[in-house]
Amino acid sequence: MDLAREHELSTSSANPQAQIRLLDLAAFDADLDRLAHRRRTLPEIAAADVIAGRVAGLNDLIVAAETELSDLTRAQSKAEADVEQVRLRSAKDRELLDSGRVGSAKELANLTHEVESLGRRQGDLEELELEAMERAEEADRHRATLAAERSGLVVELETVVAARDAGLAEIAAAAHATQNQRDQLAAELPADLLAIYTKSREQHGGVGAARLHRGRCEGCQLELTRADIERIRSAAADEVLRCEECRRILVRTEESGL
Numbered sequence: 001m002d003l004a005r006e007h008e009l010s011t012s013s014a015n016p017q018a019q020i021r022l023l024d025l026a027a028f029d030a031d032l033d034r035l036a037h038r039r040r041t042l043p044e045i046a047a048a049d050v051i052a053g054r055v056a057g058l059n060d061l062i063v064a065a066e067t068e069l070s071d072l073t074r075a076q077s078k079a080e081a082d083v084e085q086v087r088l089r090s091a092k093d094r095e096l097l098d099s100g101r102v103g104s105a106k107e108l109a110n111l112t113h114e115v116e117s118l119g120r121r122q123g124d125l126e127e128l129e130l131e132a133m134e135r136a137e138e139a140d141r142h143r144a145t146l147a148a149e150r151s152g153l154v155v156e157l158e159t160v161v162a163a164r165d166a167g168l169a170e171i172a173a174a175a176h177a178t179q180n181q182r183d184q185l186a187a188e189l190p191a192d193l194l195a196i197y198t199k200s201r202e203q204h205g206g207v208g209a210a211r212l213h214r215g216r217c218e219g220c221q222l223e224l225t226r227a228d229i230e231r232i233r234s235a236a237a238d239e240v241l242r243c244e245e246c247r248r249i250l251v252r253t254e255e256s257g258l
């Protein structure tokens, strides 16, 4: 905006009642800003993110536990098959021994030796099988613990998400109602006054107009000088004034202390 336009705006005039209603507009805008801030900082948003992160972490751990369980189950099956193979071989040898069909002493000794050897081998393999079974059971317990932890977190997450969504819906409803009132009021205000207000709001962190209350600008809280007060006293009622300090539209009311 060029200087000429700035000058034109700074010496604008508007009906004093319209200026006072600008304070209502500023109050609606402050409410909307507060609602937007609440929407951004709703504790349930961060809480839901934290829980969702923990659920994702557990998902990874569960996948790893399931893979380990699957490997151990396979190892257990393999051990079972090994034991079974040796057991069958041993049974066959015993059957042969018991049949009396083996005549040669050397053959008999060899067979007896093999049965003994198979017996030891079966014992070793059964130990491995037991070990594999125990490890698989342990892995399954670990997986179940993680899954139970995740189930608990999922329930917790659902509760927090429901609270978050309810909070957001409540804020949205309040913002919608306030926005409607604000728009209705804005539509009734003079366009040029509204334009100054909007520009001032953009420049001053969301506050476009402030009340002059007992000689103090309520926008920047600065006490006006005697000279400022004198100037304001002599200004026309419909002149749109600005705080010299913060440049917000300064609205006069009966309690301005003039």
Ligand SMILES: [Zn+2]
Pocket: 210, 217, 218, 219, 220, 221, 222, 243, 244, 245, 246, 247, 248
């Ligand atoms: Zn000020």
